Amino acid sequence: MLGDLVTRYLVLLFGYAFPAFECFRSVEKNKVDVEEIKFWCQYWIIIALVTVCERIGDVFLSWLPMYGEVKLAFFIYLWYPKTKGTGFIYETMLRPFVTRHETDIERKLQEMKAKGWDFAIYYWHNCTELGQTKFFDALQYFMSQSGKSTNSKTKKSNGYEPSAPPLPVPSPNEWPSMAMHKSKNRKRS
Template sequence: MLGSLLTRCLIMSFGYAYPAFECYKIVEKNRVEIEELRFWCQYWIIVAALTVLERLGDVFVAWLPMYGEAKVAIFIYLWYPKTRGSGYIYKTLLRPYVSKHETDIDRKILEMRARAWDLTVFYWQNFAQYGQTAFFQFLNYMAAQSSKMTKATAEPVNVQSNGSAASTKPNGASKDD
């Protein structure tokens, strides 16, 4: 438990916070060197890809011993000044794969975007139809309650000779019968 917490803190520090601060310093320089900017862009591209792959495959590899520690080591390897592993991984693994499949990836993204829009419209229409039905049911309920209230107050009241009031039922029988 404590090891997992410590590993998460290290990943957040060395995998995200420190590189983000380094990126900030590069972007805020008066004169940005393109190689430094390219390096950090490659780093964040690889981190994003690793995060997606981790979410998909975490069930299969998270149980391995030293998994968290290996993640920390990979993050440090990616940005450490002597190794600068993100440049190597980007040039040897990621760039060849993505450039080979770029058109397929673009097509899949457009298909997923269209499906997401269609799904959004479908659920919005269902939600609107359900809301309309519920609203009309509510109005019918309120109208029914209103008519019950007006019937109860509209019952004629007869004053009897002894001074007591009695309501008359529709069939003409008095309340006392």
């Protein structure tokens, strides 16, 4: 567990942070070296491709022993000054493949872009419609709760609950008389 955590941070550091800083330094130099800029652009193209493939194939790859360590070693191989693996992988594998299939890749990406846009619009519409419905349901619920609290305030101030049936009023024959009350007091004393 701890080794996996350390490996992840090292991949972040040596696979993304350090190369990003080196790319920044190359771009910001007063004297721009085209070869160095080309190298870092090739590096980021390879990293983007690896990241996309990794997201798709993560189910099949992540369980392999030392997967994180191999990935870290690959990232360092790509930019390490003595190996400069970026140029080798780009020139021997990536460039020939992409140039051979460039039109198919572009067509597929355009189709996916259009489908993705339609998908985003569809879900945006459904989410806003659902959100609006839920908002008005919540508003209606709170309004009904405030109506109940108004009724409870009326109950507290008047001493009765308006929704409860009224108590029966006794007839005058059922009222106790004062004479009866006085006779009870005499018997006690």
